[in-house]
Amino acid sequence: MSLRSSRVRTLADVTDVGLAAELVRSAARVTVLTGAGISTESGIPDFRGPQGLWTKDPAAPAMFTIDNYLADRDVRVRAWRNRRDHPAWTARPNAGHRALVDLERQGRLQAIVTQNIDGLHQAAGSEPELVHEIHGTIWEAVCLTCQRRTPMADVLARVEAGEEDPPCRSCDGIQKSATISFGQALDPAVLEASVHASRDCDVFVAVGTSLQVQPAASLCGVAYDAGASLVVVNAEPTPYDGIAAAVLREPIGRTLPRLVTEPGDA
Numbered sequence: 001m002s003l004r005s006s007r008v009r010t011l012a013d014v015t016d017v018g019l020a021a022e023l024v025r026s027a028a029r030v031t032v033l034t035g036a037g038i039s040t041e042s043g044i045p046d047f048r049g050p051q052g053l054w055t056k057d058p059a060a061p062a063m064f065t066i067d068n069y070l071a072d073r074d075v076r077v078r079a080w081r082n083r084r085d086h087p088a089w090t091a092r093p094n095a096g097h098r099a100l101v102d103l104e105r106q107g108r109l110q111a112i113v114t115q116n117i118d119g120l121h122q123a124a125g126s127e128p129e130l131v132h133e134i135h136g137t138i139w140e141a142v143c144l145t146c147q148r149r150t151p152m153a154d155v156l157a158r159v160e161a162g163e164e165d166p167p168c169r170s171c172d173g174i175q176k177s178a179t180i181s182f183g184q185a186l187d188p189a190v191l192e193a194s195v196h197a198s199r200d201c202d203v204f205v206a207v208g209t210s211l212q213v214q215p216a217a218s219l220c221g222v223a224y225d226a227g228a229s230l231v232v233v234n235a236e237p238t239p240y241d242g243i244a245a246a247v248l249r250e251p252i253g254r255t256l257p258r259l260v261t262e263p264g265d266a
């Protein structure tokens, strides 16, 4: 099948693990965009999947806007409690994360652009320089006034000791996790590296993301417009399925290893 044919395609045309694996295996440079779905098998819930935090609690997104966080101490107190209890502190990487380490060892991984804040790609063994955390990390806290960064463990120790909304030790400013909330700008250097990696690949694989958050989702279009083949691995439909060469609605921990296994390894 021509990957860019204009005839109307059905899902059956593109639900082809063999085709997707062939695309990935024959590519010299693969860029991977990951989302919360790659970490659900490690016990970290996503936002918009059937068991997602926002699917279950539609009021939750309000906590993730920077204006509400700055204006409302109660929102911050709740956010610090959530951070203290976050499953990322004990989660272990799964087969999906490890498959991307294998791809890197094969010398074909251009970059991982991750929307995740959990650090599981690095924990699995991915080279930190190849992991662009486009929405930041939960492993650090940042002061919203002086930008001082502090290991999250140090701030959570203060929460455990009874400080409900621990201020910055340098300037007394409001602190939050070093993640991007709605209304906050992305780090321009991380965004630039992510766009570059998306333009500069043969195959772009979007994994475990509903592709509803911009500008991260638009990287699929950046890669496609630059000539890359798009592969989507996600349990539910995404807005970019229509331009994908392959769409695999299978569990990630089972599917991703099949895509990166070298011929003869299977």
Ligand code: NAD
Binding pocket: 034, 035, 036, 037, 038, 039, 040, 041, 044, 045, 046, 047, 048, 049, 050, 052, 115, 116, 117, 118, 119, 135, 208, 209, 210, 211, 212, 213, 233, 234, 235, 236, 249, 250, 251, 252, 253
């Ligand atoms: P999302 O919640 O919008 O979508 C996740 C998608 O993954 C859903 O479509 C779901 O059906 C699919 N999915 C879940 N588990 C799967 C599995 N095992 N196999 C196949 N598909 C699976 O997530 P998003 O697109 O990344 O956007 C949400 C935002 O939430 C991101 O900005 C991210 O920073 C943040 N987030 C991160 C984490 C994390 O770091 N682990 C967790 C929750 C949310």
